[in-house]
Ligand SMILES: Nc1ncnc2c1ncn2[C@@H]1O[C@H](COP(=O)(O)OP(=O)(O)O)[C@@H](O)[C@H]1O
């Protein structure tokens with residue numbers, strides 16, 4: 001597999017007051033291989049969407065580097081970035097909030113083309129029709145407005161909109177968590193089909209593990225803006241090494257009831273520190289069942305141990 005994206009020491013800090021910064025993404029490094037699905041998981045507020053938005057170019061990074069297809073996109077001027085970054089698109093969590101209610105489906109899907117004056121009217125109509133079919137909608141939907149659709153259909157429109165720019169890489173930011181459980185599987189299957197058909201690469205974001213485990217080739221676990229563990233899905237699912245990953249997996253339902261009875265659920269102290277004023281040691285130390293003196297004092301580094309990356313003083 002070839003590398004599509006490489007992220008090195010990436011940070012996104014939000015300035016709150018003159019001296020307070022919120023480190024939403026804090027010195028994060030990872031890579032994404034062409035054609036894979038990388039699952040990004042962590043509790044709400046840990047920086048998943050901020051990371052996705054920074055990759056997408058919605059946010060300017062505070063530090064670090066993003067290399068996409070061997071080009072440093074962090075250093076590009078806006079105009080240069082645009083041509084390249086058409087190939088990075090995002091599907092948003094809330095299909096109700098992410099579509100402009102005053103635009104028709106055609107206008108929503110064709111917006112990127114219209115800005116770039118890409119197609120004449122006839123080609124535009126034809127292309128919209130093709131995209132609608134690709135995402136499981138039809139021609140009759142083209143002139144309607146978002147409010148005329150169900151949540152699942154709206155998410156299909158959002159997907160068609162992302163696909164309109166012929167992306168290679170799509171950040172799927174909790175694409176099913178706002179949808180009815182009954183239609184979540186349909187949207188998941190659509191995303192999986194599209195990946196096969198179009199050779200797409202996904203960063204698939206979720207706050208719960210079940211969907212990430214189902215769809216991902218590799219998994220990245222985040223906590224308060226930092227990567228805690230990162231590696232092969234099967235490896236991490238069967239043998240998580242970081243105490244935080246262990247706690248996440250112990251809380252996720254598993255299918256085998258025998259295993260269900262025998263496994264021990266790790267309950268974390270509900271003591272998440274504020275991301276504005278982080279203690280000097282390991283970010284997870286205040287909740288970690290295995291924390292010792294060193295964890296309170298020294299921030300652990302991401303290390304390659306037992307075939308995956310892990311950030312913990314006690315894993316060796
Ligand atoms: N535009 C913003 N300005 C200030 N703080 C923000 C902004 N966006 C997100 N945050 C903060 O950054 C942290 C990470 O948020 P987010 O990336 O949305 O997390 P997640 O997607 O994992 O739930 C949170 O503490 C959140 O309050």
Ligand SMILES: [Mg+2]
Nearest residue numbers: 048049050173
């Ligand atoms: Mg989010």
